[in-house]
Amino acid sequence: MNSPDSCWLDTGPHWTGGRTPLPARTGIAVLGAGVMGSTLAYWLGRAGQQPLVLERNPSPAMGSSGRNAGRMIQGGNAQHALAVEKFGHAEALAIYRATLVNRDLMREVTAREGLDAARVPTAKLDLADSEDEALELKRTAEALRADGIDAEWLDLPEAREVFGATLPDTVLGGLHRPDQDAVHSVAYVRGIAAAAQRHGARFSFGVTVTSVERAPGDDGWLVTTDAGQVVAEQVVVALNAWTPRVIPELAPFITPVRGQLVQTAPVPFRIPQWGLDRGLVYGGQTPDGSLLIGGLRNTVPGRDEGIEVPPGSNTPAFDQPLADRLAAVLPALVPEAAGVPVTRAWSGVMAFTPDRCPLVGARPGTEGLWVMAAFNGHGMPYSQVVPQQLAERILGGRGDGIPAAFDPARFLGAGAP
Numbered sequence: 490m491n492s493p494d495s496c497w498l499d500t501g502p503h504w505t506g507g508r509t510p511l512p513a514r515t516g517i518a519v520l521g522a523g524v525m526g527s528t529l530a531y532w533l534g535r536a537g538q539q540p541l542v543l544e545r546n547p548s549p550a551m552g553s554s555g556r557n558a559g560r561m562i563q564g565g566n567a568q569h570a571l572a573v574e575k576f577g578h579a580e581a582l583a584i585y586r587a588t589l590v591n592r593d594l595m596r597e598v599t600a601r602e603g604l605d606a607a608r609v610p611t612a613k614l615d616l617a618d619s620e621d622e623a624l625e626l627k628r629t630a631e632a633l634r635a636d637g638i639d640a641e642w643l644d645l646p647e648a649r650e651v652f653g654a655t656l657p658d659t660v661l662g663g664l665h666r667p668d669q670d671a672v673h674s675v676a677y678v679r680g681i682a683a684a685a686q687r688h689g690a691r692f693s694f695g696v697t698v699t700s701v702e703r704a705p706g707d708d709g710w711l712v713t714t715d716a717g718q719v720v721a722e723q724v725v726v727a728l729n730a731w732t733p734r735v736i737p738e739l740a741p742f743i744t745p746v747r748g749q750l751v752q753t754a755p756v757p758f759r760i761p762q763w764g765l766d767r768g769l770v771y772g773g774q775t776p777d778g779s780l781l782i783g784g785l786r787n788t789v790p791g792r793d794e795g796i797e798v799p800p801g802s803n804t805p806a807f808d809q810p811l812a813d814r815l816a817a818v819l820p821a822l823v824p825e826a827a828g829v830p831v832t833r834a835w836s837g838v839m840a841f842t843p844d845r846c847p848l849v850g851a852r853p854g855t856e857g858l859w860v861m862a863a864f865n866g867h868g869m870p871y872s873q874v875v876p877q878q879l880a881e882r883i884l885g886g887r888g889d890g891i892p893a894a895f896d897p898a899r900f901l902g903a904g905a906p
């Protein structure tokens with residue numbers, strides 16, 4: 490079944506930014522106008538460049554970025570204590586710190602550009618309903634505090650207070666992290682894209698990129714599209730799960746994964762962003778007060794991971810039984826929401842890597858070809874810092890705010906063709 494549009498796509502500002510005809514040559518071409526490509530264009534524009542953004546859809550944010558839950562949850566994909574075990578302390582901290590820098594940058598950029606992204610201050614409450622998970626979250630609270638990051642474990646009575654609604658007795662407590670943000674995803678991305686254009690970026694919508702190869706004579710990169718070809722000195726591939734279509738050697742390391750969300754009518758109370766069962770079911774609240782519930786991919790093994798996104802489509806097929814199961818989670822977790830109608834549900838595609846870290850940096854062994862993709866269902870908390878730092882690298886700077894764990898060389902080695 491085709492997915493309905495998200496609430497963001499339905500209510501977001503319309504912005505198409507015109508259709509720059511393809512020039513024969515350009516300095517920097519950015520492929521994809523999701524949150525990553527649009528924000529990169531913004532930072533390149535602010536640095537005095539005129540990047541050319543090529544996007545298949547008629548507007549920004551029609552892929553994953555306009556179909557997410559709008560949550561900017563700090564930290565990487567793994568809880569901090571587990572990230573320390575997996576990557577070592579320095580790298581785990583670099584990942585977490587990047588998202589804190591992101592929080593500040595996002596607030597600064599939205600204010601500076603007068604961008605109405607309907608930002609809502611919120612908190613994150615990771616709930617545990619097993620002793621194992623509670624232990625993991627308590628360890629994370631300690632590890633974060635040891636690193637000077639505001640976090641605490643709350644037993645059930647305190648967790649209920651922070652949650653602002655009744656939690657069932659099966660919940661043991663939760664990891665509480667204040668000072669988070671949620672935004673209207675489409676307003677955020679289209680606002681950034683419009684700001685990028687004001688700073689000099691050029692957008693060409695309705696253009697599908699089919700390949701990127703070395704230009705004849707080793708003169709930059711030949712970008713072939715259904716609207717013609719352009720030679721770019723540098724190319725950044727920000728195509729989420731579609732990235733392997735232009736960098737095929739990344740196919741073994743990028744798994745397309747379906748995500749689905751259901752949305753209720755607005756409720757008269759506010760709850761923080763929450764996660765349960767190690768984030769496999771999660772939720773949040775839109776600025777207008779409706780509740781969002783997503784996840785449960787673990788209940789349909791093999792049906793969501795590795796799913797096909799048909800060519801020309803923005804999202805995998807929508808699964809009504811999964812939407813029904815998501816809707817059933819809510820009254821059990823938040824009794825106050827019992828009887829509140831579900832008004833909408835939709836799907837989107839995420840791109841997962843084997844180690845759940847994004848792919849950001851130079852394609853190894855080549856000059857001027859960059860990748861910024863595969864955010865493992867968690868791109869928003871990197872949506873300023875990663876494009877800003879990558880812009881710096883593209884322009885010859887260090888860009889060392891991008892965690893080393895994100896380097897594509899970890900999969901491709903140094904000898905890519």
Ligand SMILES: Cc1cc2nc3c(=O)[nH]c(=O)nc-3n(C[C@H](O)[C@H](O)[C@H](O)COP(=O)(O)OP(=O)(O)OC[C@H]3O[C@@H](n4cnc5c(N)ncnc54)[C@H](O)[C@@H]3O)c2cc1C
Nearest residue numbers: 521523524525545552553554557558560698748837868869
């Ligand atoms: C249901 C769901 C809920 C989520 N919730 C959250 C959340 O709450 N918080 C969070 O941090 N993350 C969340 N995510 C993940 C988040 O949406 C992504 O990490 C983020 O949007 C990735 O941005 P992007 O720019 O890389 O990808 P996209 O937004 O998908 O952008 C890629 C762009 O490339 C374009 N494109 C593709 N192929 C071509 C081509 N050949 N030529 C030209 N253009 C092309 C697409 O049209 C698209 O616009 C969620 C995802 C889903 C699906």
